[in-house]
């Protein structure tokens with residue numbers, strides 16, 4: 062939930078959000094299709110749009126219209142059009158019914174930054190059961206060798222349960238289908254944010 066646009070100081074390792082963007086940054090090319098599963102303030106959506114522009118497309122989900130308004134403002138301020146970034150006011154667990162059918166199996170990157178919208182009333186928090194439905198669908202919609210990042214916040218109410226659910230989900234993926242890695246600090250706070258990376262084979 063931190064602001065990923067802040068550049069990391071050179072003597073500090075990247076945050077979970079920054080790791081997610083670094084991994085995806087290596088992977089995406091202009092013209093690719095990408096999905097932001099949790100648009101929020103639009104930082105990741107803009108990041109994705111800049112990586113795939115000018116000919117690629119980004120689909121951005123959120124359940125809050127106010128979050129999508131902020132996202133649209135951010136991407137339009139950066140010169141992106143409605144054709145480049147398509148905002149969808151729908152829960153990400155419905156992505157299989159919401160994304161255009163023709164992009165199934167062609168999405169090069171999904172990003173999920175879980176939790177609540179910074180500065181909001183924290184009522185529209187992501188939930189373990191629906192998050193797992195969304196992650197399973199996203200793996201279906203990924204292209205072969207596509208990548209998915211998931212940033213999880215065990216430190217807030219409900220976050221621990223969600224982090225545990227993501228850990229279990231990750232551990233159950235057959236390695237021949239998906240490679241999974243976890244990036245997290247091991248000697249800082251008790252509940253540091255975690256970045257999960259899924260690479261579809």
Ligand SMILES: C[S@@+](CC[C@H](N)C(=O)[O-])C[C@H]1O[C@@H](n2cnc3c(N)ncnc32)[C@H](O)[C@@H]1O
Pocket residue numbers: 062098099100101102103104105106122123124125128151152153154174175176177178179185186187188191
């Ligand atoms: C941590 S914020 C995302 C931050 C965002 N990636 C950014 O760059 O600013 C999490 C977002 O998930 C949204 N959210 C909660 N439940 C959701 C669901 N089921 N489907 C889609 N978005 C959801 C919240 O409304 C919130 O805006």
